[in-house]
Amino acid sequence: MTHVAVVTHEAGVSDALAQLLAEATGAAPRRLDDRAVEAAADEGAFARARAVLKGQADVNRIALANRRKKLLIADMDSTMIPVECIDEIADFAGVGEQVAAITEAAMRGELDFEGALRERVGLLKGLPVETLEQVYAERVRLNPGAAALVKTMNALGAMTALVSGGFTFFTARVAEEAGFQVNQANTLLEADGKLTGAPGVPILGRAAKLEALDRLCAEGGYGRADVIAVGDGANDLSMVEAAGLGVAYRAKPALEAGADACLRMSDLSALLHLQGIGDAEIVRG
Template identity: 50%
Template sequence: MPLILQSTTPLSAADLDTARTLARASDLVLRSDTVAAAGDCAPLTPALRDALDDFCGPRAIDWAVVPAGRRLSDFRLVAMDMDSTLITIECIDEIADFCGLKAEVSAITEAAMRGEITDFNESLRRRVALLKGLDASVLDRVYDERLRLSPGAERMLQTVQALGLRTLLVSGGFVHFTEKLKARLRLDVTRANTLEIVDGKLTGNVVGEIVNADVKARTVQEVCAQIGATPDQAIVMGDGSNDLKMMAVAGLSVAFRAKPVVRAQASVAFNHVGLDGLLALFPH
């Protein structure tokens, strides 16, 4: 199986030599200053995973062992989480900042993402309830003033879209943001939660079915069926425990600057490179 190394700075010959030895790779050839690939390496055992983590982590190198013989164009769907994956912020935390409750809401968000709060629905309701009475105009302020795309997001999306892959943004966050991003980035499908707004104010309630881990996984499967693809032809990118179920149904799962529980279960982890690190994993 091919071994891919990526960094945001040039890879050194010494680092390549050590990584090649660790992985028992026959060769490790630079594709660019920041990307190197070996055609084959040793089986990815827990011991090899730990060894690569221990060596690459302190050097800000991301490594991946990917299935041989696949091209990026063999996939049909790229599905992404929104908060802290496609974008750099947690929208609910930034909304809460406008009513002085960011620390309290962030603590619940972090615990949920780490998997310490197992009932996502309840954790979301608790956080949204704290927003009751907030002027809905705050949502636009968060989008305009604080929302930023993650590094490499636009390049990754433009490339996969040019290859004909469909795109899905599925989020435990809010429709207000996913709809704006859908138009901005020309995404095919989005799904998220709807905040109830009455007389221009947030009521502290969520309308309709909450997009939790099960709904995320179901949505990936439904969109695959709609486009005539199998889940094995889906790439899923996420960062928190709420993403694990949809990552598990995919042919390739990418943990993006993720919590340890997610990195441990993902096919690939990007801790340093941007979302466009996906483009280096397979020939196009």
Template identity: 60%
Template sequence: MIQKSVLTLVADHTAGSTIRNIAEDLAAALKRAGARCDAPDWLAADQAVDIAFSGLETKAANACVRDADLPAGIDYCLQPLADRRKKLFLADMDSTIITVECIDELADFAGFREEVSAITERAMNGELEFNEAFRARVAMLKGLKEEALQRVFDERVRLTPGAATLVRTMRANGVYTALVSGGFTFFTNRVRDEVGFHMDMSNELLFEGGALTGIAAEPILNSTAKLNTLEALRHEKNLRREETLAIGDGANDIPMIEAAGLGVAFHAKEKAAAAADANIRYGDLTTLLYFQGYRREEFVEA
């Protein structure tokens, strides 16, 4: 028996009113392929819509979406209708919940931004082993004063649009939320509180005499640690895989993304995007609420 599925389309502001026509065309394409479609259900007028259907395998439905050649500005998610509202949410921080890579911003204060940013880019693309790349970048921060971290947080760390609304809406609906980062506790602690996550996990930088030693505490929180956190929380909460959600942008997020019931890549590197069940290429983080079937009026605004 083929389970009921749902195709969700979400447009950012650049898509304008064209999404209504696109939704109708896609529903018609699914029907031509043999699907039995419900009427389009608008989650937000002209911006986000669900098309629930049955009688068509996922592979064939995906082919319909590919053949539609969606224009830029529209994200989509194709998934089973059951369990789409998740009960556990894990998120990467740098370039996902916030707009910057904190280690690159710290390196700017240390005078090594170009060198560190190059390593970060390669590590997030999966071209370098994460632990080695992490240690090499942290070593370049040696001698940086503790106040530089506060300056980076105050002057450069900015929340990605929709981050607080996403987390607060999910918390209001009983979801357990965790911020898991290959970055640093100095930042995850503060972002956790600002956004509203239940918990955070990351790496601890070591100080001596008010300056960074160029070393972080071991073990390093890497891709395996992110995956282990997802699995530990899932078992602790007695949840099925289908009830979990993870989002990230880099190669170190791939195991977590692949293990979640819905793994989403956010404005991501190529390898992370290829590993994900769905991609957010254009919209902000509230797109993830629409993917779960939340209506605009259900959003808990920051």
């Protein structure tokens, strides 16, 4: 068998669900930990398993060849953290609803990313720079499973990179907290302690994420097949499609359509389970 059906859920995968997987695939299940179980599955068995477990857990079919990846590349906003930082900044600036509407449309792929970013940043003109620290302290936290994902990949010798269409003020802090080795994002220009209402150039968006993936592959001697990439919006589509294993995490339909695996009910540690990594190797805490 060349593929496995991997069943994951943030709240855990019960023995009853494991038994349903076994019955659907006709294969003995292998439990990775309390949140994941897998079984050998061809296309027909996977279809049965997905139908039986629909709405109860995430079910993804993963190739066994080159399963463990050497490079993790991840989006930040609404992926590694539960918020869109620019929306949170805008809330402090009193333009939250206006900016959030633009963000949502951009994430669905309905707006040009660069134009949408310029428009949103323009609405922040005059905001004290010190507000960014308040936003980080009060609004930004890691999503469940984020630290375990990054720290485990590091421990297993992989490269880990946080790539964002957001801002370096936040990626630097999130990368340090989660353990990412590399981070990149846009910059917010400032003068006299206030935001100027303009981003630094060049603006890093969808193309820049793919370029980062290829650059890191070249630096590490990896191929695209060695990469696991995760994101949630249209801005992540190119890197998710290019990666050997592209994952849509609680994502917009535009990204789910191009991803190899979709996670709607699982936390970020499921990216380890998709690679066959279980409890004995996961770095927690």
